Amino acid sequence: MTSSPAVSSDIRPLLQQHEPPSIAELFRGFLMLGLTGFGGVLPLARRMMVEDRRWLSGQEFTDLLGLCQFLPGGNIINISVAVGLKFRGWAGAIASILGLIAAPTVIVVALGIVYDRYQDDPLLHHLFAGLAAAAAGLLISTAVKIAWPLRKRPLALIIAAMCTIAVGILKLPLLPTMLVFAPIGILATWKLKA
Template sequence: MEGADADRPPPSCTDLFLGFLGLGLMGFGGVLPMARRMLVEDRRWLAPDQFTELLGLCQFLPGGNIINLSVAVGLEFRGVAGAMSAILGLILGPTAVVIGLGVLYDQYKDDPTLRHIFMGLAAAAAGLLVATAWKMLVPLRARPVTLGIVLLTALAIAVLRLPLLPSMAVLAPLSILATWRLSR
């Protein structure tokens, strides 16, 4: 995979570990927006369309999107060692923080102020998700068929509330077929 900045050497295992460690420590409940910023805009390891394509694959695979993405990026640049570096960076710090916060939450879970804090955090996370979705749509604007699939997916999941797995089982092959037919 060619990165966004072809003159730069690929990231080392240490770079991958530290990059994903930073993501893991900053992004509770909303790492995806920060992952795109780190990978595409800040470190320029991936071009915007590369990020969108890789994330599309990672969303289709079982497991968490950001976990799949860390493994895929690490694997792409440094093989198995890179994949291990990226995923360990992503999960080590947050795991320790979550365990500590879980202990505190257990003691103060009935506090109304804490409930209000969580409502505010949920709103901020939703805003980050919408902003990232918008940025991911930009590279697709020249592909009307792809945008149509995006619209169909949003309609199926968000409006019609169809189950995710059957929707993806229909829409993913449709998307692949449409993209393949148009690229010939």
Template sequence: MPPPEPAPPSLPRLFGSFFAVGMMGFGGVLPLARRMIVERQRWLTAAEFTDLLALCQFLPGPNIANLSVALGRRFHGPAGAFAALAGLLGGPVAVVLVLGAVFDRFAAVPAVADGLAGMAAAASGLVLATALRIAAPLRRRPVGVAVAAVAFGAIALLRLPLLPVLLALVPAAILSARPER
């Protein structure tokens, strides 16, 4: 039974905890981060975590990276934000660089190239599943479906650059939106 922790975590502790989350998280780091922050370290209550996550999903960028910055800032300002973000990214960046170098080195071996192509197909299927999952709640919102369809058509079919599409579509999407619940 670990007692609740009143003192804010030290910088090395922030770095280390986010390092562990980064290295253990496969295909979705957020659930792990929640367990670490709310249940294990008790840095935030469940309600505080949900609130902080809303901020990170509201802003652009990888949600988990935003979360590390916001949490690090809360305890130690800029140094805390840097320690948490560096901890989160340091390990995975090193791993992916090694993977990239290994595959570059053996790209000419047919079994490696074919294996990677098979893995690419599986990875595409995972993104397809994610897309279907987040699209499902939109079903009963015709305006939302229309906005999603325009974004899809402009990007996937017309292959337009993202920036002008966002500049044109986001204001229209916000003006046509009704807040949920």
């Protein structure tokens, strides 16, 4: 007995996922994410949740990121709360966000104390320039991975490109841009599926 292609492609991402993470797994996952993702957690978050632990499919991550970018606050913080809520309710949300911010908070305070003492050192300025270049590379790589699930949806790619041009090139404010393009994207997607 064969199933239709639409059904099998909808089920395929679910078959690749593991069991829902426990509260402890959510805490440990986001703790490691917080410890390894200084200055650019989003690329590592996608890799952890989609590729390594398979908590979400690529499409689910892209959809969740779109929602979290529209909400106030940091994207990764919103994602950690949303993923925790999805799998383990409020306890999962709390475990996820505590895992994400606990160790980095301690490390940032310690580094702030060290930076205050050595801020005029030229070697430190070169170190930060190198870190900025690496972070930019990670961001570009993540943008490609996030856009990949949209490759078969040209309208979504057009809207994403228009948002990028509006905010990145024309320097329009993010919130008004999202308030214009989000309803257009929702309406267009709804019309195409109808």
